[in-house]
Amino acid sequence: MKKIALLLLASSAAFAQTSPLEELIGLARQGPAAPGLQDRIAKTLSARGGTAIWGQDYLFVSNSPSPVSISIDNQPAVAMAGIQGSTLWMLLTKMRTGVTHSFQYYAAGKPLGARGDAIGYNPDSYAKPGVPRGKLGEKQTIVSRIYDGMKADYWVYASPGVDPNVPAALMVWQDGQGLIGTYSGLRLFTVTENLIDQKLLPPMVHVMIAPGTSTDGKAMRSVEYDTVSDRYSRFLMEEVLPEVEKVYKLRPDGYSRAIAGESSGGICAFNVAWLIPDKFSRVQSAVGSFTSIQWRPQEKLEGGNVYPFKVRKEPKRNIRVWMSDGHDDLENEHGSWPMQNIEMANSLKLREYDFHFRFGTAAHGGAQAGLDLPESLTWLWRDYDPKKTTQEFQIDPAEKEKPFFRVTISNRDAW
Numbered sequence: 001m002k003k004i005a006l007l008l009l010a011s012s013a014a015f016a017q018t019s020p021l022e023e024l025i026g027l028a029r030q031g032p033a034a035p036g037l038q039d040r041i042a043k044t045l046s047a048r049g050g051t052a053i054w055g056q057d058y059l060f061v062s063n064s065p066s067p068v069s070i071s072i073d074n075q076p077a078v079a080m081a082g083i084q085g086s087t088l089w090m091l092l093t094k095m096r097t098g099v100t101h102s103f104q105y106y107a108a109g110k111p112l113g114a115r116g117d118a119i120g121y122n123p124d125s126y127a128k129p130g131v132p133r134g135k136l137g138e139k140q141t142i143v144s145r146i147y148d149g150m151k152a153d154y155w156v157y158a159s160p161g162v163d164p165n166v167p168a169a170l171m172v173w174q175d176g177q178g179l180i181g182t183y184s185g186l187r188l189f190t191v192t193e194n195l196i197d198q199k200l201l202p203p204m205v206h207v208m209i210a211p212g213t214s215t216d217g218k219a220m221r222s223v224e225y226d227t228v229s230d231r232y233s234r235f236l237m238e239e240v241l242p243e244v245e246k247v248y249k250l251r252p253d254g255y256s257r258a259i260a261g262e263s264s265g266g267i268c269a270f271n272v273a274w275l276i277p278d279k280f281s282r283v284q285s286a287v288g289s290f291t292s293i294q295w296r297p298q299e300k301l302e303g304g305n306v307y308p309f310k311v312r313k314e315p316k317r318n319i320r321v322w323m324s325d326g327h328d329d330l331e332n333e334h335g336s337w338p339m340q341n342i343e344m345a346n347s348l349k350l351r352e353y354d355f356h357f358r359f360g361t362a363a364h365g366g367a368q369a370g371l372d373l374p375e376s377l378t379w380l381w382r383d384y385d386p387k388k389t390t391q392e393f394q395i396d397p398a399e400k401e402k403p404f405f406r407v408t409i410s411n412r413d414a415w
């Protein structure tokens with residue numbers, strides 16, 4: 001009995017452990033003169049600061065030799081407190097969860113850095129006592145023949161319930177290097193574990209792939225992600241996934257496979273499912289770059305800007321699509337991210353695809369995707385039945401009855 005009691009106490013203590021973010025916020029509550037605060041910020045966020053969010057507590061930290069103020073949700077800027085012995089400035093405040101909050105730093109009367117978005121995470125984005133944890137493998141590196149010697153890193157995560165010898169459902173994530181931390185913006189592993197525990201997701205393998213580097217050291221991200229061709233899908237199917245299957249067996253049916261990404265990774269995910277829907281039928285695109293980044297008409301190369309029209313005019317694919325964007329997304333020489341995502345959503349609606357479009361307020365980044373992840377994964381995998389290998393995806397009747405998305409000008413005089 002004594003041994004059992006000790007084990008129970010140890011287990012309870014493990015679940016009671018606070019997270020590094022929670023510990024940082026607790027230290028910040030003691031004020032800007034709290035001993036060790038600067039070192040804790042550098043260890044948990046970065047030497048230049050960042051944001052830490054835990055429940056309704058939001059900690060903002062900026063770096064500047066002169067005093068800094070912060071405007072949150074377009075409200076008048078308020079002064080931040082200087083952290084003793086450093087050029088860091090902090091504000092700890094309580095705010096609403098379940099939404100994103102925009103923020104902008106100011107120093108010497110001018111904006112300091114780009115506008116940011118803080119994520120008011122939902123409950124399923126936090127680790128819960130008693131929920132089994134998955135397993136993240138070591139970083140692997142692949143040398144691609146399809147991309148002429150390009151080197152790319154990838155990681156493989158197996159959720160609770162995955163048996164290496166039994167074919168598992170699969171999700172592939174672009175820009176995977178940003179997803180492997182426990183407290184990454186998406187909190188992918190935590191959300192996955194919580195949803196599997198609630199029977200809202202099947203046990204699955206996540207494959208997180210970083211953009212590659214060419215033999216001469218050039219970044220290949222845009223070439224891989226923004227080009228509308230079958231090259232990246234062949235890279236996945238012929239090179240990456242066979243390596244993964246040396247460790248974990250994967251289900252081969254598109255019904256049991258999803259692909260996801262943000263920005264250029266979003267157009268990449270859609271491109272793969274569009275070209276091989278029998279291998280990937282579920283798509284998650286956040287701030288997708290359905291723009292002309294790799295449009296090369298002189299080379300007869302299409303870019304993501306063509307997809308709203310492909311969806312309208314080419315044969316319908318059997319895919320399910322979750323999209324999100326925000327009205328403060330990018331506008332540059334390659335196109336308008338908000339307008340192109342709205343155009344994509346209307347095209348999917350016109351052809352009665354099984355789709356959902358979340359249009360928020362966030363700028364270009366992963367804030368909306370991080371906020372939505374418990375809902376978006378649940379939506380993408382709803383009604384999944386491991387006994388099946390196919391399903392005809394149909395537009396939700398409630399979505400079918402809704403009007404097309406329309407645009408109004410809200411930030412200037414329309415005349």
